[in-house]
Amino acid sequence: MTPFAPHVYADRRRRAAAQAAHAGLDGLLVTPGPDMTYFLGHTPVTTERLTLMVVPAAAGTGQAVGTPDGGPDGIVQALAVVPRLEEHDLRLRAVGPVETVAWADGDDEHSAAARLLRAGGRYAVSDSAWALHVLGLQRALPGATFEPFTRALPMLRAVKSPEEVARMAAAGAAADAVFAEILRRPFAGRREAEVAADLEALLREHGHEQVDFTLVCAGPNGADPHHEPGQTVIREGDTVVLDFGGLADGYGSDTSRTVHVGEPTALEREVHDVVRAAQQAGVDAVRPGATCQDVDRAARRVIEDAGFGEHFIHRSGHGIGLTTHEPPYMVEGEERPVEPGMCFSVEPGVYLPERFGVRIEDIVVAFPQDLPGEARRLNVSSHELQIVG
Incomplete structure (x- = not known):
């Protein structure tokens, strides 16, 4: 660092x-x-x-x-x-x-x-x-x-200085570049662990001195939010959750995107659209006067209204900085207000047991100088359901 x-x-x-x-x-x-x-x-x-x-x-x-x-x-x-x-x-x-x-x-x-x-x-x-x-x-x-x-003192490191935000923005841009490159790699016929190894190598190529996780969750494994990539072979028709990040110049990246091998079904597209709308609602909830639980509530409401509420099984986000998980947490019951300079993830998901999962995650910074009344995304890669081969 x-x-x-x-x-x-x-x-x-x-x-x-x-x-x-x-x-x-x-x-x-x-x-x-x-x-x-x-x-x-x-x-x-x-x-x-x-x-x-x-x-x-x-x-x-x-x-x-x-x-x-x-x-x-x-x-x-x-x-x-x-x-x-x-x-x-x-x-x-x-x-x-x-x-x-x-x-x-x-x-x-x-x-x-x-x-x-x-x-x-x-x-x-x-x-x-x-x-x-x-x-x-x-x-x-x-x-x-x-x-x-x-x-x-849960907020000891939660509010980031402009210099810290700049490092986190660079880490987020590096993660976006990794996602763009992994889309050009083959998925079908390869093991989850092989794609995970590609993600790790790409993160290091793009300036990460530490790689904390490279989750590749294919098909039914995507219904396990923290599935460790293993020997499962990715096949045509699989939905694949990707979640990867680490530290670049001492500060964290963490992003999730969901891709599909070949043409998705109507249900897979529907769930992805719901999660994408929920993620946008969570980001939009970052407004002056909002609390951490307001972010969770906004994202969760979209998923519940679509009928998938029981399948959203974790909080909507976590703080990030010198570590990839730290306060504040976007979860029901956390009434702490969102403060300028807080950096945290917004990452709703839907997980259908024995079928597939979908998660979309960006890191955001609250109320930066260029957007004083809202959140700025530090990940800007496409939220569309990407088709891979």
């Missing part, structure tokens, strides 16, 4: 400290993974050795003992507890200065980290934190409580 300027990461820590204070937290405990990349521009390898970044809550909420205070501009400095053998590498690769507290093999690393925290404090911990380390911190600081980021 090409790093942003140092002030970007410092400002993220400042905003996170303010959010932590507003949520009544004493601070954030950030472990290797996307959260650490977000705050430091680098994440060390994840191992059984504890690496932990501490972001204290803004002043006035019982700031963590021993953590560096914000400077005159309110920027919270970076502080990481790190194995001594990885200390130099972290200092070298992190964007901007980072203060480290190193521990050596044989030390009690959880006690070392606990000395930086407040007894009886309340902390949010990265969702990807190992249970080994969360439980170790609980033993070392029994009066403290720990909550996952998704529960305590």
